[in-house]
Amino acid sequence: MVRRGLAALLGAALVAAGLAVIASPAQALPPPPGYPIRGVDVSYYQGPSLDWAALARGGAKFAYIRVSEQDGRAVPNNNPDPFFATNWAGARANGLYAGAYHRARPGLSSGKQQADVLLDLAPYAADGLSLPPMLDIEWPRAEWGLNDCFNMTPAQLGAWVQEFVTEIAVRTGRQAMIYTNTNWWNPCMGNSTRFAANPLFIANYSQNPPPLPAGWASFALWQHAAGAQIPGSPWASPDLDLFKGDYAALAQLAAGPATSLLATINNRYVSAANAGAAPLIANRPALGVWEQFDQIDAGGGMVALRARINGLYVTAENAGAAPLVANRTAISTWEKFTVVTNADGTVSLRANANNRFVAAENAGRSALIANRTAIGPWEKFRAVKPPPVVNLLANANLRYVTAANAGADPLIANRTLVGTWEQFDQIDAGGGFVAFRSRINGRYVTAERAGAAPLIANRTAISTWEKFTVVTNADGTVSLRANANNRFVTAENAGASPLIANRTAVGPWEKFFRLVV
Helix, strand or coil, X not given: CCCHHHHCCCCCCCCCCCCCCCCCCCCCCCCCCCCCEEEEEECHHHCCCCXXXXXXXXXXXXXXXXXXXXXXXXXXXXXXXXXXXXXXXXHHHCCCEEEEEEECCCCCCCHHHHHHHHHHHCCCCCCCCECCCEEECCCCCHHXXXXXXXXXXXXXXXXXXXXXXXXXHHHHCCXXXXXXXXXXXXHHCCCCCCCXXXXXEEXXXXXXXXXXXXXXXXXXXEEEECCCECCCCCCECCEEEEECCCHHHHHHHHHCCCEEEEXXXXXXXXXXXXXXXXXXXXXXXXXXXXXXEEEEEEECCEEEEEECCCCCEEEECHHHCCCEEEEECCCXXXXXXXXXXXXXXXXXXEECCCCCEEEECHHHCCCEEEEECCCCHHXXXXXXXXXXEEEEEECCCCCEEEECHXXXXXXXXXXXXXXXXXXXXXXXXXXXXXXXEECCCCCEEEECHHHCCCXXXXXXXXCHHHCEEEEECCCCCEEEEECCCCCEEEECHHHCCCEEEEECCCCHHHCEEEEEC
């Protein structure tokens, strides 16, 4: 995706680790160590006949595929991409997670218009297999006759990108992936930090983790090698990419928000018990990782359920004669279900294995099993979206807010990396308020002493001091106003001191990037 002149510096685009589809006069450097999940990105420049089966055999797990470029006019080889449909079908047919991207040309039309071009040509499907739509924003092509920053100011470019990602979020419910290069982003975007909530696809051709653009503390994908020209052909080979995480994390990126099932017979959540090693059972009063599933489109009007805890698919074991359990690596006959919507708004699951309905057996005291011919109280569930898991990145110092000392100490913005201490469930508290529940101890964040003391995650229930209003600022950041005293939360002392709700107005210390996990 980077300018072809830069790509040619590598002199090769095939990796010795198996992602070869055609002969090349030179080998690219091997993949940087520590990133086992590999993928590719492709466009018109790779031609009409990529061997997707060979890419999959060689280890590719994902692909980003160009849909469109510039402003939506049908410019040959530019927009729409003539090979998108073929490439998309090839990637999906060979089991790759796939995402669609648009090559931006700001100034030619608005960010919203170009986002609409992308989604109109390649509608996003929440099927558990599609990666978030992506914006490719980098140096203009030489033939466009523009300077490096599209003849635009950082403020103009920032507003344009904001329009694009906002339209993607409105139409898909997903945060757009952003592909860029640090050497372009920082000068042309004026070191903008406002897009930290968007997953980053960084371009950097090296063996070492790349320097990141302003605002991002990490990347999701890394393009580490570019496609080279195939001798005697107008086409280039695929660009080579890495995912930061394991295969289960890649699956979650594709799946988006998880789904949970609440059995109506006992008002308990269905759990992949014993981290998925035991059968599914509706016995949990609250949501955790064991109670979260990705709903995957299995074709033919059926779905599959993939447990978040182990990344395995739920099966109606023994053709439905045994309880449901999450232990399959692929979707076959026993792993498919039809979702039936009942008149009361609940749902029931009919197993493809035996055409029987799934029951919370023994009023939920026994494991789920597909053995019912009709729907009764035990066969009804409510599909529940778990509260979003968020990280808060302080604008004051670009550090993550942590429930320090496993929640025993006040919240403070001093972490460069995200772990369990930095994760919070954002709970709807009613009346336009939210509450934040720390993942490390399951306690709610409170504006202690009616806001006179620092924020701390130590409450077991939501009351007045545990409610906050999320205020969205013009630059895309958010601020938190405590219900306890109607004051804004600040990363006190530029983040060197704990968070406290004591400000009457929003300034730099009162702004946070809300990152949805």
